[in-house]
Amino acid sequence: MKSKSVRHDSEDLKGAVWEWADRIGVTVREVHLRDMRRKWASISTSGRLTLSTDLLNLPEALREFVIVHELVHLLAPNHGRVFKSFMSAYLPDWEERQHHLQILPNA
Numbered sequence: 877m878k879s880k881s882v883r884h885d886s887e888d889l890k891g892a893v894w895e896w897a898d899r900i901g902v903t904v905r906e907v908h909l910r911d912m913r914r915k916w917a918s919i920s921t922s923g924r925l926t927l928s929t930d931l932l933n934l935p936e937a938l939r940e941f942v943i944v945h946e947l948v949h950l951l952a953p954n955h956g957r958v959f960k961s962f963m964s965a966y967l968p969d970w971e972e973r974q975h976h977l978q979i980l981p982n983a
């Protein structure tokens with residue numbers, strides 16, 4: 877398997893954000909990649925998404941989970957029932973992915 881450049885990977889990551897925003901029907905205005913200690917991502921109510929560069933080291937399924945989680949926050953601000961039902965609608969196995977993310981050894 878050929879390893880891809882970081883630049884190519886960050887373009888893939890942003891591309892996945894646009895695809896999911898379109899699918900979920902939310903507006904993302906800006907996507908930033910940055911070193912974020914202790915967080916994978918954050919999103920503002922105005923649609924400004926910040927992703928941790930650590931995501932570039934994660935398997936695609938986990939990156940996708942983080943992206944969908946943040947975008948669903950544009951529909952449901954907290955992690956209540958509405959949030960969970962959107963997650964299940966878009967990523968039926970989201971709880972399993974969340975679990976994998978939580979048991980990753982800290983870098």
Ligand SMILES: [Zn+2]
Nearest residue numbers: 945949954955
């Ligand atoms: Zn959240």
